[in-house]
Amino acid sequence: MTSNSQVIKRKKIFEIPPARKLFMGIVEVLIALVILLVFVLNTEPQTLTTFVMTPGGIDIGKMADWVIPTLPTLITLTIIPALIGVYQLIRGFGRATNAMVGLSGLCLIFGFITWQAGGSSVNLAGMLTSAVLLAVPITLGAFSGVLSERAGVVNIAIEGMMLMGAMIGALVGSITKNAWIGLVGALLSGLLLSSIHAVLSIKYKINQVISGTVINIFSAGMTAFISQKYLQTNQVLNTPPLFTRIPIPGLANIPLLGPMFFNTNVFVYIMFILLIVIQVALFSTRWGLRLRSVGEHPQAADTLGINVIKTRYMAVLLSGLVAGVGGAFFTLGSVGRFNEGMTAGKGFIGLAAMIFGNWRPLGAIGAGFLFGFADAIGSKLLLLGSVIPPQIMAMAPYLITMIVLAGFIGKGDSPAASGEPYEKE
């Protein structure tokens, strides 16, 4: 009878709702059309685009400029998303659906730069380097979300934790005149806020979205108050030392990749270390198996002797620590001072990156780079004298986010018990 019971119809392993499949396919075809109509048809043949492949102010890891014919490049960039879109509409990419939308988005972005810089030059390396930096807070926010949601707690307070981390990092760094101590301050502030979130949502079983929203509002108000009252009036408190570039011997000499990844901020290194640690810990260790079991089916975990409450506390606190690092990046790794509301929604974009990356660190960092790259273009455009207003380009990453999330009507691999407080029978 075993063979019989085995044929009973059941859900497939990874199902993409048809609406989402269709939507993604249409988006990809539209991207191809935009490249064709806006870029290809407005480009003279024989035009050349020059990409400068060394970011400004870098001495090691130099690379020669890259000169490409504009029109053939744009035509290639039209064909790629067109093919992807047609395949998506006919067959569908299944598990790779998100990655393919991301690839099409990259074609659009790259096509735009190629077209915009047609006949002149653009510093592509500088753009990529700043994209990596802009990806840092988004990716760290996504990691923070992965840790907490994998254990079944929705953490929408990442934005607030980052903002607080940025402020505390600046304050502590300025007082101690030491960036490392500032970073520790940011970590502690993330820990403190996440412990509030943990107590509210795990112990008192308050709706996790409301608890997170409350923390976000509190952080916005608190940082604005301290900033106006103390930091703006007393600049000594708002001039933290910055983490400087740390070149990694040898690797920093690699052209293009060297300046992007191996001669950069300590936060980029932290991001990559966390990527490996979280990815391996979640999916290959006992610790990760237990953490994920609590996020998928807490009752089952409980009957097997796993302490659901303790595991969830641990995950939320770790999530707060990572968000704290992400916050410190703003003041200690990028700007060098605290400004009100300076996180500008990066924590929320981080959550979008987490969803886009299917609740996996590896996917999250991919999404983080995509969003960071779109961000970087926005700022470079000003220098190119584009016909497109910079405000429109500044909206681009959010537009991408909306398209990505709209395609997620059916939710991907979201942890089954995410957002549900655990109650014993």
Add this chain to the structure above:
Amino acid sequence: MTPILQLSGITKRFPGVLANDHIDLYLNQGEILGLLGENGAGKSTLMNILYGLYQPDEGEIFVNGESVVINSPTDAIQAGIGMVHQHFMLIPVFTVAENVMLGQESIKFGDFLDRTDASKKIFEISEQFNLPVHPNDLVRDLPVGIQQKVEIIKLLYREAEILIFDEPTAVLTPQEADELFAIMRSLALQGKSIIFITHKLREVLEVADRIMVIRLGAVVGETTPDGASKNSLAAMMVGREVNLVVDKEVKIPGEVVLSVQDLVVTDKFQNIVVDHVSLDVRSGEIVGIAGVQGNGQTELVEAVTGLRKNSGGLINLLGENITHATPRQITELGSAHVPEDRLADGLVLPFPTAENLVLCTYYKEPFSKGVVLQYQTILEHAERLVHDFDIRTPSALTPVSNLSGGNQQKVIIARELSRPIQFLIASQPTRGLDVGSIEYIHNRIVNKRDEGCAVLLVSPELDEIMELSDRIAVMYRGKILAVVDSRHVTKEQIGLMMAGEMPEEGFSAKEKHVVERTF
């Protein structure tokens, strides 16, 4: 011989309820003890105490003659007690190996999972106890029967000596259930001791070595399968004589009331879940739809009651085309629906009983005049139904959520059957109810049929289908495999069809039409 497990004087009180009243119980090694009782009799409370989810107010637990205190599932596992829960405690997105080792993982290099080692152990267990599974399969891809085997392997992996099975057959086909019984016997032969909790009389007679009956939190009797019959067990369980066989006269069915032709229904992924189904239900007959849950019965019922859009076909009720009608239009034609999930679809739980009793008719005279509800009339109506249908409720204003499952179901039955109806669609009308309530509801449904109402009955309980139906349609993977006369078919034949197999002798496609034409 010292019993491997002994409970003495276990008492557990909840506010207002004495759930367990000085229960004494023993279990010998290698024995299968059937624990029989109605829902709410206290079986689950007792087992949750044994598994460390509750602590007893009084009493002691002995394992191998030694007193143990069980404060958590971890303690229970330590004491060698394992439980196969009614709702599987499996994580769908984990592999079999991950599910089995969770909590007692094989590890290497500190904290890294050793999947090879875990798979090896699982393979050994599955060899020894004949429980074939693949350690690397994802649990969500496995059929229910295999998932249950994974649950059993989980216990054996933890070296449990005492296995508790909590209503294990609720989700299985009859054949899968037989397979499970074979597994249980082989486990007992290899020295494991088993407590088998159920409210199904047939099962406990079939598999148990010894039977204990619990009623209202206390042990009311102990017997062996040889010394008991279905009737004697039912009487012990309920506390009075129960008529297990529904008295039903043979009736000649009348006009076609419901006619479904070529109905196609899809789910949200556009998978066909009801696959070109055609079916007639005549006045004065009960047509039962047998099938394992999840083979399209739910969707068929939802399409016929207007709750779900259909993608093709024709539905006629009392001569009207209702293919695209709304639920209210269908109800007003004279149809009644007892939904599958009474809590989700049948009742508004926080509303008083009286309001739940007029959910289909509140907007009409005499329950409302214009837009104003006539509370006096609604209350009088409720009190009459509470009396007529023997609904046990403190008052007609008590929220329905405070009633027991059986009484909640009676509220639905009262609401639906008290209206002048010509068609009744009853989906799992006795799910989770005790023997007494089942007897009552079955009689009500048969009465309706005798009055000339057409009844479509959907149930995964084969006994219920066999007992009530005049004709039986077997649904498998969205299709109706056959429609047969219930007098000329055996349970085994239906069971095979529920698993997708046409029995060799008897019911070929040709014969199926012959059977149908006899009406």
